Amino acid sequence: MPVPDTRRETVLELRVNNHPGVMSHVVGLFARRRYNVEAILCLPVDDGAQSDIWLLVNESDRLSQIISQVEKLADVRTVVRHAEDSCLFAGLRQQMYGGGELKESA
Numbered sequence: 001m002p003v004p005d006t007r008r009e010t011v012l013e014l015r016v017n018n019h020p021g022v023m024s025h026v027v028g029l030f031a032r033r034r035y036n037v038e039a040i041l042c043l044p045v046d047d048g049a050q051s052d053i054w055l056l057v058n059e060s061d062r063l064s065q066i067i068s069q070v071e072k073l074a075d076v077r078t079v080v081r082h083a084e085d086s087c088l089f090a091g092l093r094q095q096m097y098g099g100g101e102l103k104e105s106a
Contacts (some may be wrong), residue, residue, distance in 0.1 A: 008059040009038065011082040011089065012067065017075040018044055018051040025073055026053060035066055039089050050077065056089045 016022050023042060030037050039056035057063065071079050082088075 009056055009089075010059055010063070012055040012057060012070075013080040013082060014053040014055070014070065015045070015077040016051055016053055017077070018049055019075070022051070022075045023053065025075065026055075026070065029069055029073065030055075030057075030066065033062070033066055033069075035060070035062065041088070054088055 014026065016026070023040075027037060027040070035057070037055050037057055039054075041054040042051055044051045067079055067081065070076055
């Protein structure tokens with residue numbers, strides 16, 4: 001019998017300067033601290049000078065410390081920690097996988 005997944009997830013929304021290497025700096029910080037990122041979505045905003053990055057991560061005692069370190073990165077403008085019930089990634093999962101299998105787009 002499968003063991004239920006009891007991990008809680010949260011979404012971090014980052015507003016960053018948009019230029020090559022910013023995503024690498026952000027996710028590199030998580031990697032160096034051995035903290036897994038479950039999902040990433042990045043889109044340019046306004047005139048393209050900035051982007052929003054959404055990171056789906058598991059809650060842990062270390063998350064607040066990592067958020068503090070992300071906020072210190074030069075290209076990170078803001079960080080918002082959304083409640084675990086944020087439906088951004090849940091909606092994408094449903095749209096892409098539906099009943100559990102990847103759907104092909106037309």
